[in-house]
Amino acid sequence: MARRIGLGRGLDALLDNNDGSAPAAAEETNASPAAAASGEAASSAGTNKANDIVQLPADKLIPNPGQPRKSFDETELNELADSIKTYGIIQPIIAADAGDGTYIIIAGERRTRAAKLAGLDTVPVIIRDYTDQKRLEVSLIENIQRTDLNPIEEAAAYKNLMDFSNLSQDELAMRMGKNRSTVANALRLLKLPIQIQKSVEEGKVSSGHARALLSVADVKAREKLYTEMLKGDVSVREAEKRASAINAEDSSGKSKSPGAKTGKGKKRPPEIDAMEEKFRNKLGTKVTIDGDLNNGKINIEYYSMEDLERIYEILSN
Secondary structure (H helix, E strand, C coil), rough: CCCCCCHHHHHHHHCCCCCCCCCCCCCCCCCHHHHHHHHHHHHHCCCEEEEEEEEEEEHHHHCCCCCCCCCHHHHHHHEEEEEHHHHCCCCCCCECCCCCCCCEEEEHHHHHHHHHHHCCCCCEEEEECHHCCCCHHHHHHHHHHHHCCCCHHHHHHHHHHHHHHCHHHHHHHHHHHHCCHHHHHHHHHHHHHHHEEEHHHHCCCCCHHHHHHCCCCHHHHHHHHHEEEEEEECCHHHHHHHHHEEEEEECCCCCCCCCCCEEEEEEEEHHHHHHHHHHHHCCCCCCCEEEECCCCCECCCCCCHHHHHHHHHHHHC
């Protein structure tokens, strides 16, 4: 039986079936050929119990439809394939019987792809009987904890799991072992236009830039700022400042950018700018402070009933 490898809280819990559960699905690690041989010996052992490793034809393993990762780096796959040629697959694939002679990969699609590149006819597999919901959860958590999804893939995976499992943002954050504001900010990226989402996926625009764009309500102003971002000469900090300046324009079109004079000719204190930014980062939405160090008003914007409930949950905790 393969050894257990340290896991993030979410994946370890999901893979624990209270039956002495199987090893977690980790990426390939360096190990001796003897260790690989030991794993192969275990795989040829006995019956298909919860912890047994069996050898299955690689072409019988099919991707999980709920797999959040849609693209795999070819260079990394080839490097992993070279490692597999030398050491074999150290950590078995976890899959579920699809009932038609094929097996749905729950954890280990990257290893399976690399094994095929390495020319392996069979791969070591632990067969698990998981519900659709648990398959999705394990696939999502394995990817987030083991490899970096791009921000849009991660956000879409969160949304998929929330919808499929009827989870609130708080419940999802607890299950993923993440801060709730992290999950909320990730989900907000899905509110961006498809064109901007694609730029985030391709790495042309960072998630920080994208959140700055989200705070700009005016469509034309947002598109202009987005175009400037694509040129690559706008830092996240500068993007946030520009977004704040755009949102602070009054009805006459005169700018009230941070540092400008407000009210009765008084200069806006920099502490207010800093606090405004903290509010935006915490609540994941546009926040403006109208006032000075002694008194004033805080304006918090929301863009749907779901968004309003999300903000309320943050403030009430």
